[in-house]
Amino acid sequence: MSKLFEIALGIITSIGGFLDVGAIATAAEAGSNFGFQLIWAIVLGTVCVVFLVEMSGRLAAVSKHTLADAIRERFGFNFYILPLIAEVIVDFLVLGAEIGGVCIALQLVTGVHFQWWALPVAFAIWLLLWKGTFGLIENGISLLGLVTLGFVVATFELRPALPALAKGLLPTVPHQDTAHYLFIAVSILGALISPYLFYFYSSGAVEDEWDESDLGVNRAVAGLGMGFGSIVSLGVLIVAAQVLHPQGIQVDSYEQAALMLTQTFGYWGFILFAASLGIACFGAALEVNLDTAYVTAQAFGWNWGENLHPKQAARFSSVYTVFVFLAALLMVIGTDPLQLTLFSMALTAVILPITIIPFLVLMNDPEYVGQHHNGWISNGVVIFTIALAFILAIVAIPLEIIGG
Amino acid sequence: MLVACSQSPQDKQGDAITTTQSWIATARMTGEAWQQGKLPDAYTEQTLIKSQQKIVQQNRSKVIPSPLSEQLQQTLRQMIADVQQHRRNTIASSLEKLSNEQHQLESLAKNRGVQR
């Protein structure tokens, strides 16, 4: 019974935790610009992230190592410094974007410009980490994240044509705007396959002291949770494709995305969009900020843990305290939140190989995972997706920058 | 692919028209939803102002002939004033004008061979 409860809770938190600024922005951008044509990218990204999240839980449960610890030990610090620096840079940009998402949500509702919200939002994030425990953050915020299911309800209300949806499952390259299409495809993959998820998830599993008896729960939560989570992401894409695309609205600012639920739910649709954006980004900001503290503390062997009192882990707590305010400065100086989001998601795709390849080596190393090593399917799916995302990224990012 | 994606001046003009159309559509959808009481005032005003700015920005290279672009600006100014003064009934005429201008721009785009 307690296992069932654990699975249910895990699935609920994954649905809430799945959506972040990247998932919402890239799906809205994809749907409004290209209709259903980019559905395949969400499906492919989801399959890959299901495998990877399952792996990071399995690594933690079997080897008792977090992903960061294991990479550092297995490959040595001289190697680990590369993914570490890459992760911290990307976390910085992504955290800025998540804070931006919360600020935009507040701007939508209050009319007060987003720049003014950056520091208060950063303070709220910090306060929760300072006072809260891992369980509170993971479960509490994610439960609120269920409001994002509004997009799924809207999808059913809008009755999209199923054959058209099915066509979107097959990748096609459009004649118009090819560069932008590829860039959005890369951003979708980067938004769904975020390395912070794996560091974070494995750290959480170690904090909760998982062992081999948790492997079943882990598999169920990774598969069902991430699967359901991606349905919300698909919902955003479909709603944007049904509501914004026919009008010729191409989202290049969050204000435009905010209109997508008003057709279905009226005034409350607008509020629902703002609430979904705000809560999803707030939850993700907590995770990204905590992730940065995890990877840094684990890199140097400092005491770490969200369940510890700040004074028991002074360096760990200092990292998330300083980092969140630094990232908020990106918003204070007025960086465009949507552009920052799309750019940092695409950049995530570039750094995937440097994190994921050592991760795969660990998952095939009996010293770490014993008999629970990867099969060829999971290796194959992950290698294929990461390679695709990386190649698309190095082609599409320069093109997007040249094209403005 | 590189060749296909490099931007010619025509492409740039086409992009400017598409972006302008996108922001006009945004202003229209915002105005209509506000008229039906589906949007808060502050957001509506901000979004209309942003649409206006974006349209000016896109028209730096004068892709849209001046009578039409001036009409557009005039209509948007009127809409913003309507929202500021909470005149839900008078915004209807501005919306009609906007839709008219939207069609003019569409035929302009068609003549230039811009596809969405």
Added chain:
Amino acid sequence: MDLIRDVLDNQIVDRNQRKMGKVDGIVVKLRDDRPPRLTYLETGATTLARRLHPRLHDWVANLASCWGAKQTKSLRIPWEKVRNVGIDVEVDIEAEQTSALAYEIWLREHLIKRIPGGQ
């Protein structure tokens, strides 16, 4: 046991399982006619920096000497104190009483405790 694989860069915990850094260096004494003897484990930013690049070592040492806890020397833990090498390297000392936690303690006293709720 493979020193590089099983010990270098592993987590060090003290006798109370408190994390106190990682194995940043291993000191081995070379002896005439006899096999070399493992003498110390080192933990500290300067040792770590030297492994990355010798110049980085000087730079980190300079930075450390003028900021914060001003701890430039790495802590040397005698090999006899190592109790167990598993997932973590367990040593029979009290972390709080060593210089390994100099910066942890400095930040605790100068930053964390000054923030409300940090006491």
